[in-house]
Amino acid sequence: MPxxxxxxxxxxPAEAIAAxxxxxxxxxxxxxxxxxxxxxxxxxxxxxxxxxxxxxLGVDPGTxxxxxxxxxxxxxxxxxxxxLAAQTLVTAGAISQRVARAERSGLVxxxxxxxxxxxxxxxxxxxxxxxxxxxxxxxLAHEEGLVSALDPAERELLSSLLRRLAASVAGDxxxxx
Amino acid sequence: MPxxxxxxxxxxPAEAIAAxxxxxxxxxxxxxxxxxxxxxxxxxxxxxxxxxxxxxLGVDPGTxxxxxxxxxxxxxxxxxxxxLAAQTLVTAGAISQRVARAERSGLVxxxxxxxxxxxxxxxxxxxxxxxxxxxxxxxLAHEEGLVSALDPAERELLSSLLRRLAASVAGDxxxxx
DNA sequence: TAGCCTACGTTTAGGCCTAAACATAGCGGA
DNA sequence: TCCGCTATGTTTAGGCCTAAACGTAGGCTA
Numbered sequence: 001m002p003x004x005x006x007x008x009x010x011x012x013p014a015e016a017i018a019a020x021x022x023x024x025x026x027x028x029x030x031x032x033x034x035x036x037x038x039x040x041x042x043x044x045x046x047x048x049x050x051x052x053x054x055x056x057l058g059v060d061p062g063t064x065x066x067x068x069x070x071x072x073x074x075x076x077x078x079x080x081x082x083x084l085a086a087q088t089l090v091t092a093g094a095i096s097q098r099v100a101r102a103e104r105s106g107l108v109x110x111x112x113x114x115x116x117x118x119x120x121x122x123x124x125x126x127x128x129x130x131x132x133x134x135x136x137x138x139x140l141a142h143e144e145g146l147v148s149a150l151d152p153a154e155r156e157l158l159s160s161l162l163r164r165l166a167a168s169v170a171g172d173x174x175x176x177x
Numbered sequence: 178m179p180x181x182x183x184x185x186x187x188x189x190p191a192e193a194i195a196a197x198x199x200x201x202x203x204x205x206x207x208x209x210x211x212x213x214x215x216x217x218x219x220x221x222x223x224x225x226x227x228x229x230x231x232x233x234l235g236v237d238p239g240t241x242x243x244x245x246x247x248x249x250x251x252x253x254x255x256x257x258x259x260x261l262a263a264q265t266l267v268t269a270g271a272i273s274q275r276v277a278r279a280e281r282s283g284l285v286x287x288x289x290x291x292x293x294x295x296x297x298x299x300x301x302x303x304x305x306x307x308x309x310x311x312x313x314x315x316x317l318a319h320e321e322g323l324v325s326a327l328d329p330a331e332r333e334l335l336s337s338l339l340r341r342l343a344a345s346v347a348g349d350x351x352x353x354x
Numbered sequence: 355t356a357g358c359c360t361a362c363g364t365t366t367a368g369g370c371c372t373a374a375a376c377a378t379a380g381c382g383g384a
Numbered sequence: 385t386c387c388g389c390t391a392t393g394t395t396t397a398g399g400c401c402t403a404a405a406c407g408t409a410g411g412c413t414a
Binding site for chain 1: 180181182188189191194197200202205207208209210211212213215216219220221226248249263264268271313323324325331332334335339340342344345346
Binding site: 228293 | 392
């Protein structure tokens with residue numbers, strides 16, 4: 001049996017963590033804990049769930065992210081390293097490694113870009129097409145089930161709160177120099 | 178200059194991703210994308226921000242999580258590997274590695290547990306105390322600023338939606354066997 | 355045509371994680 | 385007392401990431 005990490009429902013409630021800090025180090029500001037802790041727990045639970053689901057389907061999350069981005073981009077299913085990095089939110093170095101892994105597995109091919117001679121064009125192979133097309137529908141259907149605990153109005157509300165928070169975090173923390 | 182990943186605000190909106198799937202593979206269910214995509218983007222933005230903040234303070238996120246959990250537990254600042262795994266939501270193997278790293282840095286010590294002979298008691302050293310106490314206040318103050326884009330009522334709402342979602346994800350995805 | 359700058363990719367070092375295989379410790383029954 | 389089962393930790397293989405160093409391409413200018 002695989003060794004699962006503990007799940008978020010059995011973890012200490014965020015409010016207990018905040019209370020412990022106030023008891024141990026009076027004066028530390030604890031109000032962010034109530035939102036950041038549940039956020040990370042959900043994100044981790046979703047990531048764990050996706051990793052296990054994809055494991056059963058024979059692909060890893062980084063590779064599926066790569067194949068999905070190419071597949072979604074439409075005919076001719078080709079993007080440069082730079083475009084892939086921008087759409088998947090990881091560094092160019094990470095893309096380089098993902099592409100190398102996927103290329104070893106025969107899922108994508110690298111070729112000099114027709115547009116710019118220093119760019120590299122990454123293209124889905126037939127095997128890559130088959131894999132992503134065979135997996136994406138099932139994955140999305142599964143995740144649809146996970147979020148169905150919230151009704152459509154609640155999902156919209158959650159989504160909009162998250163987008164506002166994202167704007168705040170991205171705006172801060174970066175713009176010094 | 179470090180190579181930053183692209184930030185979430187410049188990324189493709191979740192709705193554009195869903196529309197691309199509907200165009201490319203009609204029939205795939207796309208309604209989960211609107212909530213899962215923003216959720217992961219915020220989580221990643223927060224994780225990136227925390228990593229960089231802690232980097233300036235000379236500690237890594239995994240180590241701070243370990244030291245914080247011990248510090249919060251109160252006198253005598255000792256927990257077993259198992260308790261640490263339960264509270265930090267990572268596997269026992271990950272805890273073992275974190276503790277080994279922190280021990281090499283002189284921040285914690287391992288000793289046989291007085292309670293059970295097969296348990297290992299992990300305790301904060303004076304250097305560990307100094308580090309966590311010197312860092313936690315600043316980190317929480319910084320993150321307080323990040324979430325201040327939402328007013329208290331909105332934070333409470335977000336928090337409660339996230340907790341409901343966490344319960345759904347943890348309940349599903351695991352209980353087969 | 356050399357010098358410089360920027361854009362684009364890749365590689366490497368090292369942190370971090372999970373899953374799985376291993377070890378050991380204690381418990382409990384036959 | 386031997387066997388088996390469970391609890392607890394550690395180790396290893398391998399995925400995944402960032403930061404930083406490194407190549408190399410093209411453009412621009414003197």
